[in-house]
Amino acid sequence: MGRTLRFGYQMSLVFSQPIQKHQFALRMLPQSDTRQQIKEREICVEPACTLQEDVDSFGNAYVYGAVEHPHTAFWVEVCGVATVWGNAALPCQDTPLLLAPYRFASQYTKAGDTIKGYYERNQRAAGEGAYVFCERLTHQIYQDMAYVQGVTDIHTTAEEALSGGQGVCQDYAHIMLALCRMADIPSRYVVGMMMGEGYSHAWVEVCADGKWYAMDPTNDKMADDTYIKISHGRDYQDCIVNRGTFCGTTTQTQNVRVVVHDV
Amino acid sequence: MYDMDLLDNTETVNRLLARYGVKFGIYKNNTFKEQLFPFDAIPRVIQKKEFDYLERGLKQRVLALNLFLDDIYHGKKIVKDKVIPEDFIFASSGYMPACEGVTPAKRIYSHISGIDLVKGKDGQWYILEDNLRVPSGASYPMIARDLCRRSSPKTFRDNLLEDNRNYAQLLRRAMDYVNVEGHTVILTPGRYNAAYFEHSYLAEKTGAHLVNGSELLVEDDRLYYVDYKGKKERVGAVYRRISDEYLDPMHFNPDSVIGIPHIFDVYRKGNLALLNAIGNGIADDKGIYYFVPKMVRYYLGEEPVLSNAPTYLPFYETDMAYVLAHFDKLVLKDVAEAGGYGVVFGSSMTKAQKADFIALLKREPRRFIAQEVIDFQDLEIQDNGTVVERKADLRAFVLMADEPYVWKSGLTRFSRNPDSFIVNSSQGGGFKDTWVLSR
Known part of the structure; x- marks a missing residue:
């Protein structure tokens, strides 16, 4: 139901x-x-x-x-x-080639030294599935970032946000995307609405085992039945x-x- | 072969060029400087037989590049068949996902292509780069020829050379061929653009309207030109001299004030032809350049007539090994840069610079290509009453309508600095007329 x-x-x-x-x-x-x-x-x-x-x-x-x-x-x-x-995943029938735009770094998700260092420390372990890895990243980013408004703006990249350690949902999502793409996991930026937020919200969808899973690093959870999706793209720019x-x-x-x- | 009065009139021709506004604008340290584009009257002469060969190669190359663009934004067969690694497409800033599935009128992407070549000391021609976005430069030899014909009519009576004043007809044909319905306009960002002279000159010669973004309007998925009385008339083709990212603030750079909101929607729905198409940057990327001969074989099943300069991709391990072993004799180019910027010669670096560069190269191998330095032929130029030799290249123009047509002339640019191999006009070089002999 x-x-x-x-x-x-x-x-x-x-x-x-x-x-x-x-x-x-x-x-x-x-x-x-x-x-x-x-x-x-x-x-x-x-x-x-x-x-x-x-x-x-x-x-x-x-x-x-x-x-x-x-x-x-x-x-x-x-x-x-x-x-x-609720937690239903979207089927992802696209071939790897059609997913290509979501596999490579985009303007906001280019990895600099901070992202690269962070990725090294949280690398995908041998045999670790894409889903498990992304779930772990969701927790990790939630722990390492502080939700602070007004520190970052719409031009802040994943690299800049992670270096500062503070940001809002847009920044959490960009950092997550940068890391997923380094691990060659197709992932996309999602804009939507969420119960209790009062403002628009951003999270990510990651493609694992042929399905898109919606994960929200800002709130450290899967996007559940209180989330309504509006649009998706490579990063903020595609979803303005x-x-x-x-x-x-x-x-x-x-x-x-x-x-x-x-x- | 040319008369002395042709050379004697150099100064007059240059003065007239200045009066007509043949200038090149350069942005340096955030200030806009306009400088003259010095003309040297000694022409580059290309024999008929030699040009026939270039023509065959250029047509073939542009056909292959068009097929490549169509493939990338549709089926992506060339990537599926692993001829080009996907990194070189999807990680490139020239690839525009917004163009996925968009088919331009008559499936033409590069209507006006500027292909840069050099002739080696061995007499062989090499392609240096392809310019498929908004290549500029055709207007300079056009007007220079026109002025020289007046200042030295005898030269042009005595020599059998191809008339290059048909560029406007070729351009008009390319525009009319794809025009969907309505007027044809040339869209300029305005008089502070480096190539504003060219925009106005081509508009005058082709009879197209010269417009800026504020004179065009989108309504009901159609594009209109609004004249001074406020009357709207449908536009079916835009030869735009604005780069992709500034063309439509609703889809690309939201801060653009020189574009036309929603023009991309009109184009996408097939109600407008844009010359050149949006998204062409993926085909003239310096990294993709390496693959153009492979494209010719893949799409046309032919051997390429014209060769690239020998190029290495540090992305491939074997090429990286070669580049590191022969670093001093190579030139390295940043694939994201243009206009002669981001080009470094291994031989001119200090030890420390070299170490830094190699570290960068190892960190970001995808970002660079390496090429053998081609020892290209010097051309004679006049320098304060004497004749000296300088490096020069050739930009050939290929115009696409029902078939590709190579303009029988071209822009020959030379470096003013005797030690420089970089002939780009953004770097302060001069130009020559290019004569193609008719027999």
Whole structure:
């Protein structure tokens, strides 16, 4: 039996001065797979405009559109109902070649001396399965990193975060990816929602024995039936929730509110 | 073979080039400097027979590179068949996963290819590198020829050489061949770009609109050109002179202000042709260069007509052993760098530098290629009234429409410094016209 959750993801941008020619692309639409079934899904954008929907080469759904006239606020909400099956793994039928983008270091997960040293100390033992190894890494990263907000930002790489020993879910996920990829285990960055978080969350999926397992080093556990996945990619860059450009001289304030609860 | 008045007019031609804005912009230490691109009037002359040979080899190479790009973003047969190790594809910054499964109009990826060659002292031509992203340089010999024809008409009456002023027609043909529907535009990042002269000159000569990102707009998965009155007209082909990562802030570098939001979506859906295609960086990577002759055999079943400079990949153990044993006579290139940067000669390093470099090479073997230093032919140039010899290379241009066409000219660049082997214009060299004899 799956667990049925109601979710709401709100994001608002407030501009100090009116902006115009605002173009945006939003990767915030959860999709159905064998781990979660999206039963209702609605997206509202304010100011109202025509939205187009597409799927990118990683398989993520995204919507895009434009608000041409001057406006001082931009608001978007995605809400719906999902049924989620706890620790179920996703089948991973891709051949090693199709998984290649997830096997090699990407921009945020390039290993420097710190990551390399860390990998040496926590190496995959002979005969240790990919799943067991990744599970061990999840514990290890959780122990060695301190969850501190405001120390790192969206440009921080895995190497930088591990060197500093502090960070947020994005950093935990990048470090985990860097290490998995050094061990030649295909792994990908996941953005989603989690009960009780209040904000968007990031974790990883690792491919072991033909299945994708969702692991969350920030909380030292497997992603269970309180997690709803939105998108995946090589790292943060492929999953940016909101991309946009506009014309205007302004400062902007972003607010994100994510709510997940039982129906 | 050439008249003295051709040489005597060098200064006049250079003055006119300066007036037309034939300059090269260089960013150094965060400041933008524009410098003249000095023209030397003594042409490089290539015999017809010799050029026929180059033409065959260049066509073959560009065809193979196109097939390679199509394969990488679709079936990846060449990796499955283990002709190229997967590291060289997927760990390369030139590989763009966003292009997986995207098929450009007419399956053409490299519409304009700039292939750099040198001629060795032994008379043999070697390919130095392929440029399949936004190769620049064709406009310089075009305008130089035009000015020389005026300053020295007799030279061009007496010598039977191929007219190189057809580059614009070739380019136009390549653009029209893939145009999906609507206008053809040349997209420039603006006048602070190193090659802005070229952008404006090619627009003038081909009759395409010269536009910047803010004049293009995406609506309903179509691209439009917005004119000064606000009227929108559909665009079917963009010859873009902006690199992939700046082209679309919605998909690539989010900080780009010179790109067009959503242009990638339009392209992906087949509603637009981009010259050159996105993702070509995987084919002109210095590491991939090593594999191009193998591509020719793999895709075309032919022996390559033109050879690479002898190249070693430290990634392979046997090659690493060779590189370490012959370090002093090799040139090492960082695969991620371009424009003459990241190139070092084993012979010019101090002992300490060498030790550091070898340590780096062992740590990151995938990052470098090593090549034999080719002793290439010197060309004569004028230097304060005397004639001296300098190193020079040739950038040949191959334009792809229904078939590849090699432009019967090319950009010959020379090094101003007598000791330098690096002829890249970003490094302050000059250029010559390239004459291809018609019989």
